[in-house]
């Protein structure tokens with residue numbers, strides 16, 4: 396059952412992943428959210444649903460991606 400999500404990262408690793416360009420880049424290239432693997436991925440490598448659950452710290456890390464200051 397858990398295999399389905401085996402490529403997704405743990406929720407607790409989101410902050411680290413957002414600060415790791417390769418992680419975000421990979422999610423964007425695959426077109427899948429790096430947490431839940433939803434295909435509706437944003438520029439931050441997360442889907443809208445996961446973006447909505449980010450903490451302030453995580454949102455801060457995601458902001459450069461969302462605003463296009465970090466480019467692939």
Ligand SMILES: [Zn+2]
Nearest residue numbers: 428431442445
């Ligand atoms: Zn997601």
